[in-house]
Amino acid sequence: GDSVTQMEGPVTLSEEAFLTINCTYTATGYPSLFWYVQYPGEGLQLLLKATKADDKGSNKGFEATYRKETTSFHLEKGSVQVSDSAVYFCALSENAGGTSYGKLTFGQGTILTVHP
Amino acid sequence: DTAVSQTPKYLVTQMGNDKSIKCEQNLGHDTMYWYKQDSKKFLKIMFSYNNKELIINETVPNRFSPKSPDKAHLNLHINSLELGDSAVYFCASSRRHDRGYTFGSGTRLTVV
Numbered sequence: 001g002d003s004v005t006q007m008e009g010p011v012t013l014s015e016e017a018f019l020t021i022n023c024t025y026t027a028t029g030y031p032s033l034f035w036y037v038q039y040p041g042e043g044l045q046l047l048l049k050a051t052k053a054d055d056k057g058s059n060k061g062f063e064a065t066y067r068k069e070t071t072s073f074h075l076e077k078g079s080v081q082v083s084d085s086a087v088y089f090c091a092l093s094e095n096a097g098g099t100s101y102g103k104l105t106f107g108q109g110t111i112l113t114v115h116p
Numbered sequence: 117d118t119a120v121s122q123t124p125k126y127l128v129t130q131m132g133n134d135k136s137i138k139c140e141q142n143l144g145h146d147t148m149y150w151y152k153q154d155s156k157k158f159l160k161i162m163f164s165y166n167n168k169e170l171i172i173n174e175t176v177p178n179r180f181s182p183k184s185p186d187k188a189h190l191n192l193h194i195n196s197l198e199l200g201d202s203a204v205y206f207c208a209s210s211r212r213h214d215r216g217y218t219f220g221s222g223t224r225l226t227v228v
Contacts, residue, residue, distance in 0.1 A: 034216065038157075043120075043206055043219035087157055103149075103164060103172055104217060109157040 002027045006090050006107035013080055013114050021075040021110045023064075023090035031092040033057075033066050033073040034104070038087040047075075047088070080114045087111050119143075122207050122220035129197055130228055137192045137223045139207030145218070146211060147171075148190040150182060153204040153222070165190050197227045 007022040025031065032051045036044040048057030053068035062077045073090060090107040120141045129135050141148065149172075150162040164172035165184040179195040190207060204224050208217040 036217075036219075043221045044159075044208075044217070045219070046216045049216055089159065103161060105161075106159040109159070111157070 002031065002092055002094065002105045004090050004092055004105055004107035006088075006110050008108075008110070010111035010113060013112070015082055015114055015116050016079045017114075019075070019077040019080045019084075019112070021088055021090075021112070023073045023075065023107060025071050025073065025090075025092050027071075027092055027094070029094055031094055033064070034091040034093070035062070035064055035073070035075050036089040036091060036106075038089065038109075040086070044089065080112075082114050082116055085112055085114045120207055120209050120218050120220040122205075122223050124223060125221065126224050126226075128226045128228065131197055131199060133197050134193070134195045135197060135225070136194070137205055137207075137225075139190045139192070139220060141188055141207075141209040141218070143209055143218060145209035146187060147209060148184065148187070149208045149210075149217070150190065150192050151206045151208060153206060155203070159206070163190075163192075194225075197225075199227050201225060202227045 003026045005024050034049045035047040037047045038044045048059040050057040050066035053066050056065045064073050064075045087109045089109045091104045093104050122139050147166045149164045151159050153159050161174055162176050163182040167187050168184045181193045184190045204222045206222050207220040210217045
């Protein structure tokens with residue numbers, strides 16, 4: 001079945017440092033890929049997405065590129081802020097032609113803490 | 117506000133009790149979901165409904181029963197609660213062919 005693997009955390013950075021959170025996936029078809037963010041005590045929010053190979057999703061300074069050849073969707077940000085401290089989830093969804101109606105399979109989450 | 121709203125936000129109850137969590141979305145989405153997040157933050161799908169029809173039913177004990185009276189509501193009823201049911205339960209919704217979810221803020225269930 002489909003699966004998503006993220007780099008283990010927690011990740012601790014100083015403000016303005018460069019962030020990379022690795023994500024690789026296994027899927028039988030051509031999934032869409034997502035990054036979600038969960039701030040303390042809140043639900044998940046969609047951060048960015050990419051629906052086909054070589055697409056780049058971006059939002060709030062975060063970027064991720066859909067790499068089919070390496071089955072990866074690594075999250076990057078050039079300069080993190082304290083307010084970026086949260087849990088980040090990589091996820092995939094089977095394509096619209098399937099019968100899953102958009103079921104999301106999540107990675108295990110990576111806790112990011114940014115210090116001033 | 118357009119959103120996915122869950123109630124209650126916190127639920128503390130004793131083993132063996134029966135409890136319900138309610139979810140409503142006013143986004144006009146066709147599909148709704150229940151996810152369970154354990155203490156290690158791992159998220160696993162439990163159920164999914166599309167236009168009131170159950171379409172995903174993962175390996176979940178029979179004590180958990182979802183109910184969707186209409187496509188804007190998806191409730192979760194849990195019978196005979198056990199300690200292992202303690203978790204945060206998230207409701208979410210999406211359009212059928214737009215696979216970004218909108219999540220509720222979660223219900224933290226603690227069974228004592």
